[in-house]
Amino acid sequence: MKQKSAVVLTLFVLASSAWAQTDPKATEQWEPEPKVITAGKQDSAPPSDAVVLFDGRDLTQWETSKDHSPALWKVHDGVVTVEKATGNIQTKQHFKNYQLHLEWQVPTDITGEGQARGNSGVFLASTGPGDEGYEVQIMDSFKNKTYVNGQAASIYKQTAPLVNAMRPPGEWQTYDIVWTAPVFAADGTVKSPGYVTLFHNGVLVQNHTQLSGETFYIGKPKYKPYTDAAIKLQAHGDHSQPISFRNIWVRPLD
Numbered sequence: 001m002k003q004k005s006a007v008v009l010t011l012f013v014l015a016s017s018a019w020a021q022t023d024p025k026a027t028e029q030w031e032p033e034p035k036v037i038t039a040g041k042q043d044s045a046p047p048s049d050a051v052v053l054f055d056g057r058d059l060t061q062w063e064t065s066k067d068h069s070p071a072l073w074k075v076h077d078g079v080v081t082v083e084k085a086t087g088n089i090q091t092k093q094h095f096k097n098y099q100l101h102l103e104w105q106v107p108t109d110i111t112g113e114g115q116a117r118g119n120s121g122v123f124l125a126s127t128g129p130g131d132e133g134y135e136v137q138i139m140d141s142f143k144n145k146t147y148v149n150g151q152a153a154s155i156y157k158q159t160a161p162l163v164n165a166m167r168p169p170g171e172w173q174t175y176d177i178v179w180t181a182p183v184f185a186a187d188g189t190v191k192s193p194g195y196v197t198l199f200h201n202g203v204l205v206q207n208h209t210q211l212s213g214e215t216f217y218i219g220k221p222k223y224k225p226y227t228d229a230a231i232k233l234q235a236h237g238d239h240s241q242p243i244s245f246r247n248i249w250v251r252p253l254d
C-alpha cells in the first residue's frame with residue numbers, strides 16, 4: 001500500500017513538473033494587480049499618487065529646519081529661491097523609501113568657484129537641523145572644477161556621478177531620485193544600507209549606489225539610526241547668488 005502511494009506521488013510530481021515546463025500559463029502571475037494611477041502629462045509632472053511638495057504657489061509643505069517655524073525662502077514667479085539667512089528648510093512630512101522629482105536652476109549671473117558656486121543640496125533623510133543626513137549635492141558643476149565626490153549629482157564626499165550631465169547656468173536641471181532608506185536593527189546596527197539611484201537631466205548618474213553612512217563635510221561617513229525623516233534643502237553658507245527650485249514631488253514607496 002505504502003509503495004503504491006509512493007508511485008502515485010512520484011507520477012504526480014513528474015506530471016506537474018512536465019506541466020510547468022510545457023504550459024506557458026504555469027509562469028503567468030495575475031494577482032495582486034498593480035494599482036492604477038494617472039501619470040503626469042509630461043514625465044516631470046506629478047502622477048496621481050504623488051505628494052506634491054512644491055507646485056510654485058507656497059511653502060505650506062515646508063518648515064525651517066532649525067526651529068520648525070514656517071519656511072521663509074522666497075516664492076516668486078512659480079519658483080522658490082534659497083534664502084541663505086534663514087537656513088535649511090525641510091518637509092513637514094516624514095518619509096522612508098521614495099521616488100523624488102525636483103528641478104533646480106543656477107542663476108545666469110552666478111559667481112564664485114569650486115564649492116562656492118551655487119551650492120545647495122537635497123538631504124534625502126534629514127537627521128538634524130544643520131547638514132546632518134544624506135546629501136545629494138546641488139551646485140553649479142558646469143565648467144566649474146571641484147572634488148569629484150562633491151560636484152553636482154555626487155553623494156556628497158562618497159560617490160562621484162557616473163557622468164557630468166550639467167546644463168549651463170540659467171537652464172533648469174532635473175533630478176529624479178530613488179531612495180532606499182537604511183534599515184537599522186533594534187540595537188542600532190545597520191541591517192541594510194541606504195541606496196541611491198539618480199537621473200540628472202534624464203541621464204543615469206547614480207546606479208543603485210550604496211551609501212557608507214551619512215554625508216559629512218569632515219570625516220568618514222557613518223550611520224546613525226533613524227526610522228523616518230524629512231527631506232531637506234540646503235542653504236549653503238557661501239556668498240554666491242542663491243539658486244531656485246520648482247516642481248518638487250515625492251512618491252512614498254513603503
Ligand code: MG
Pocket residue numbers: 119120121135137138234236
Ligand atoms: Mg551642498
